Amino acid sequence: MPQRAPLSTTSSKSATSNTAIAGPGSRITLETPIQFLKGVGPKLGALLESKGISTIRDALFYFPRDYQDRSQMKTIASLQTAAGEGTQALVRGKVISHSFIPIRRLKRPMLEARIDDGTGTLSIKWFQYNRTYLEQKLKTRPTIVAYGNARDYSGRMGMVHPDIEWLDEADITQISTPVTSERILPIYSETEGLTQKTIRKIVQQALQLVGEQIVDEIPEPIREAYKLVTMRKAVRALHEPEKTAQIDALKNFQTPEQQRLIFDEFFKFEWVIG
Helix, strand or coil, X not given: CCCCCCCCCCCHHHCCCCXXXXXXXCCCCCCCEHHHCCCCHHHHHHHHHHCCCCEHHHHHCCCXXXXXXXXXXXXXXXXXCCCCCCEEEEXXXXXXXXXXXXXXXXXXXXXXXXXXXXXXXXXXXXXXXXXXXXXXXXXXXXXXXXXXXXXXXXXXXXXXXXXXXXXXHHHCCCCCCCXXXXXXXEECCCXXXXXXXXXXXXXXXXXXXXXXXXXXXXXXXXXXXCCXXXXXXXXXXXXCCCCCCXXXXXXXXXXXXXXXXXXXXXXXXXXXXX
């Protein structure tokens, strides 16, 4: 499927003159400049503005371009029966060893760690890495969650450069983690210096702070006549899909929440030309 550009149904420039623009210590609203969101600041704020995200409202209406199905944790043993080129999988295990393996054609050795989940072991490989950071992490033999393409490498199941979440001791008994939890994960359009994890954290914070402030611009009689979900529900569902959501429908922009956005675009277009 071709990548779908993020769709924004409301422009921050349409804010009324009496909207409170917050500074440090002021009340956070939909029209608060994005740089005043906790953890953003001027530098990251400038990167976000390059993606059209100037206010917290813009962040909420910066919709995912795709989704990854991370709703089911798999055992390493189940991956060992997978055929073909590999399979996208979410696994969880404890690091039992790591080593640096010289590769002639590379300037630095490959870093390989092995994790065990009680059903089998999986090799995780890095060709590009921050040695000090990773070695410090791996030496503690932590439990990690890894998401990536699992395939057979000469008789050993492995992943190359998977998405990693390092779990603290307090997290080990938990079912999920803040980033790579067992859920359908939104994928956003990126720019240099702006990662998926950063965008997700910003959007999640915006939802928590001002998600309930989203006001519907479509009159209720029209929503009921066309059986449309509210914009507030649509925005939250697109950033935080339910674990039971249909991944194919999400990828093809066919969920009720996505159809609501499409309806808004047509409704506003007809309103303008009418």
